[in-house]
Amino acid sequence: MGRKPRSIRSKIILVLLVPVVALTALWVLDVHASFADAAALRDTDHTQDNVSQPCDKMVAALQAERSLSVEVLAVAAGDVGALRTQRAATDAAVAEFRDLSRRYRGSGISGDITRSRIADMLAARDSLTLLRTQVDAGSITRAVAVSGYNGIIGSAFSVSTAAAVSSDPLVERVMRTSVAMRRAGELLHQEDALLTGVTAAGRFDAGERRQLSEIVGALRFQIPVAGSTLPAPDQAAFKSMLSGPNFVALRTAEDRIIRDEGLGGPVATTRAEWKATFIPAVRQLYDFLANGYGKAAEFADAERDRILTRFGVSGLLGLIAILASLVLSIRVGGSVVRRLSVLRTAANELAHRRLPEMVMRVRAGEQIDTDRDPLRLSLGDDEIADVGAALSEVQQSAIDSAAGEAALRYDMNKALVNIARRNQTLVDRQLQALARTPAGDATAERATARAEQLAVQMRRHAEHLVILAGSARSRRGFGPEPLARVITRAAGEVEHAERIELGPLTDAEVPEPAVTDLGHLLAELLENGTTFSPPDTPVRVSAQRVPDGVTIEIEDQGLGMSRSVLDETNRRLAEPQEFDPAKSARLGLFVVGFLAAQWGIGVVLRPSPRRGVIATVTLPSELAVPVAAPVTAPGGGARRSNAAKLVGMVAQGRRGTAEQSAVPRHAAGDSQDR
Structure with a gap:
């Protein structure tokens, strides 16, 4: 068990107290010696009276x-x-x-x-x-x-x-x-x-x-x-x-x-x-x-008087010196301790409250005038005051750095949004061109459907940049939509949509502002499920009502995730941090966590009984308003082909079947790269 470190207060008190204690000890020794000599001389008469004579x-x-x-x-x-x-x-x-x-x-x-x-x-x-x-x-x-x-x-x-x-x-x-x-x-x-x-x-x-x-x-x-x-x-x-x-x-x-x-x-x-x-x-x-x-006896009395006189002078001067040293030590030590306490309080406040608040305000776009709100410290004009001035400079440097970082982030976000808007415009134009392609040739229609599907994926990935930049999404619906339609449209944006099986879907309606973001969130989870599972296994989607809203479950039969990776992923989904470009390989999960936190949606991953992963999406009641008629998924062996047809219908209203992919893209190792 380690010894608790001494505080700066105790160290200063110790440094100032040691000389005073030493001086007091010397004074006590001198007083004791003087009294002992005087007592010994006083005993001279006693010895003469009781022994010598x-x-x-x-x-x-x-x-x-x-x-x-x-x-x-x-x-x-x-x-x-x-x-x-x-x-x-x-x-x-x-x-x-x-x-x-x-x-x-x-x-x-x-x-x-x-x-x-x-x-x-x-x-x-x-x-x-x-x-x-x-x-x-x-x-x-x-x-x-x-x-x-x-x-x-x-x-x-x-x-x-x-x-x-x-x-x-x-x-x-x-x-x-x-x-x-x-x-x-x-x-x-x-x-x-x-x-x-x-x-x-x-x-x-x-x-x-x-x-x-x-x-x-x-x-x-x-x-x-x-x-x-x-x-x-x-x-x-x-x-x-x-x-x-x-x-x-x-x-x-x-x-x-x-x-x-x-x-x-x-x-x-x-x-x-x-x-x-x-x-x-x-x-x-x-x-x-x-x-x-x-x-x-006369000599003894004279010497005793001399000793007592010397003690009276030196003892009094020594006592005055001790008291003066004690008062000076208390004043100097108290001054140093008080100013260091003020400095420590200011440093803690700066590190834990003041500076983080200012940095957050700067990053939020607020202009901070440190001249109007300076770090005022009254610490005198010595080295402690220099440290206080350095703290003020640290505050100013941190604010300037945060302002520069915020400006750079703002400019980068503008660049990302500009690039995303351009890509979205081109993708939308490509989809319009594909929609005007004449029908008749089955091979051409399949190629067109495949191109449309890829274009939809490209548009969703372009929206990642908009989400990362914190800008408003440009796509909006024409009103609230049924939850089943949101799920089927999200499935249609996945490359291997034909592997997605729709289970029971509760009847609920999603408000217009959340339609696009919820579809984006579900599409990312569905794409993870198809990407990280074998090509011959389905990905099942179902939705059911719970007391607090609606729960959507997406289950795959893929590689699964270790317990530590699963816990870390759930932590990131529950508490999304700022986007770190060094972790762009997990961009999809960051987007899911960001959208879930924005709309109050709960997303949790857990192991599946079939060796894969189950992603549970919990929609609050305000995002899943109940309606009259429930929608159920097609049953039996036709479930996979019905899903494929539904995807084709979603893709800009064109009918067709989705092209079967020979080998789906998935990872051969640990699913940590989701």
Whole structure:
């Protein structure tokens, strides 16, 4: 099943709609991206409040617990009460982190990573419980305790690092710098935890000096690197802080402690001295970091405002462009579609109504003034208007061609009528001359009768030209005639009239105007019957009355016609077309159809039971007026000779017998040539 073709309207709408849809799609994508960026920046504050800051608070609690745990491991009489208080604070910080982190609403890959890191951090509580049990039992060394807390705090920092992702590069840079510096601060707290235990015990255990050296080396490397990503003004302040007295004193104390090589001997500093050096430095560092998240939030707010401003401008301009494109597309497309619809309507009207009517009027002889009745189309001044103008030219060309054809047809018809009139005049003169031939010689009389019969046929064939030309026939009777006389006269005009057998003929009268044309019609059908049947077979004619008039049947025993040819012939007889000179071989049937249509006579061919064809001629009641006495055909074996005598009587009143033809002219093939 084929797909229904699209109309020009749908194609134009599609062509105009595609750019508008594409522009709308791009605008929607830009709006979505702008809103997504603004929403992501808005979520920066949300992430800080629910992830970053609670995580930092939890890290600070773990760092304080780590120092107190190491101090308890270093001195048997350590402050256990302070440790328990700090553990409660740590648990509160972990619980707060757990509750707030559930509100985290980050999306995408970074959001999934952050949630995974949060889950890892909360799962580390089991290791924290185990670590506390070991500290309380004194079953681990200070170095192992420090490493255990370092791992838990590292999980917390992985959460901060994952949560530092932002859609704005500047915001993400500030967040990551803040996390990196807090990691450097974690190294300070690791150093404090280690030295708290050492100063409390008064000596280094195995591995603690090396661990201290590693922490100090990492600290001196990571703190400057972490500050290198700060903005220029903040970076200068950061460098000034590192070169200030607090960090100089810290580095001096670290160097002095590391240079003490006596393993197991006294430490080069006391706990009070170390705390006096450590606390100012770490406070100064965290004071510097205190506004890090605030700056990130400020940057995020500024970027969000910039995005919203850009969206307000570009989104509004984009919406205006879409609306303008839509309005322009509707106006242009509607104009083109309307004008094409007008053009299509005009073309259909021209092809199916206007032009055929004008051509018929021209062929009927009417003068058409196309200037007074032009094809008016208001289509503008573009290519569509050019097509409309071409339609007007087509109309004018068709009218001119039809007028030329009509003039040529009129001249040809005049020539045909002139030739036919001349032939009819000569034939009539020949018949008059034959009628004056003296009687006496039987052979001469037969020759004269034969010549008269041929002359009558010649006159009938000459009338074909008059009929084709549509002119009035010149022969007229002297009033209405009986149907039997019309049939017998038509039989007398056939070459092999002696083969025609007259059956029962109903009594009817044919009006004077139809006498000649009806006789012509019947003569053509009778001649077909004798021509296309064997010479030794009769052609039977009968007429009987029916409710709507009189039916005349002409039956031959000839070659017959195939069903397809019979149907085609009946169609041509029922609906005669204009005469086509290329089909002049079937001139007789065209004349029959033309006369039948002119007088409302029905002519139908059907197969005969005797292998031939039966032509049924149905005369309407106005062409077959009933009269008193019916006429019947002679019966018995004398039917054929009586018909021949009747033909002779009809031939201009001369008596005689028709000459027997040796071999009648008929076709040996298909009767399609009738």
